Amino acid sequence: MQAVAVQYTSNEGLTLKGDHYGDPDKPPLIFLHGGGQTRHSWGEASIAVAKAGWHVINMDSRGHGESDWCPQTNYEVGAFVDDLKTVLDTLATRPVVVGASKGGIVALATACVDESLLRGIVLVDVTPRLESAGVGRILDFMRSKSDGFDSLEEAADTIASYTGRKRTKNLEGLRKNLRETEDGRFIWHWDPHLIGSEFQSNIQARCLDLLEEATSITIPTLLVRGAQSDVVSHEGVQEFRDAVKHAEYVDVADASHMVAGDQNTVFSDAVIDFIGRLE
Secondary structure, eight states: OOOOEEEOOOOOOEEEEEEESSTTSSSSEEOOOOOOOGGGGHHHHHHHHHTTTTTEEEEEOOOOTTTTOTOOOOOHHHHHHHHHHHHHTTTTSOOEEEEEEEEHHHHHHHHHHGGGGGGGEEEEEEESOOOOOHHHHHHHHHHTTTTTTTTTTHHHHHHHHOSSSSSOSSSHHHHHTTOOOSOOOEEEEEEEEGSEEEEEHHHHHHHHHHHHHHGGOOOEEEEEETTTTTSSSSHHHHHHHHHTTTTTEEETTTOOSSSHHSSSHHHHHHHHHHHHHHO
């Protein structure tokens, strides 16, 4: 299944790049990636969901991938919510929004602001309570190799060391997540301001508010956790389920924080089962 390129313009004039999969006349579903990732992290899941009869939209968030970096470095949660609303305004019907990590925070924040905009949400290894050790490990990785890599092979080795997975053989696929500089080096495909203390403080502060705000959510909600995650704990899951009592929960064995990457088939099946039961 081939992706169809699409782009949107944010309220601040930023160009937001994305892909569409499937029939545009089918019910819409939007994937939101995590911090430091790109829309390509959803590749296999996007195709699986589209084949299940959904119109899938993958977006590069502002400051990520092929979308514009924000000159004012506005990477507050509210800015990402506004960008999502820009996409929602183009749709004829309410979508399901699936968000991993930062993308999940954006999905949850949007539901808390106005849940009538959404048909349902899927939170992928994220709750309002984030474990500091796991978040710190992610930030350390994002800060590493700030000067880039000599080759795609070096980048692949670094990512494999971080994820604990075998090194990818698809170096051209990896290229989509990196930018090549004029001197031939490869750097991360996101704005370095995203790992600044101001951005992280905003995320943490917004998460504290979201736990209380989430008690008002009534739309269908699914929480998917990687069983080996060091970002979302069992305590964090229970807190969220106490707040959103109707939320469904799936714990994915042999998966870390990168649930879709570690166990894509299990993840995709869980999402398809959930959305297949929506009215």
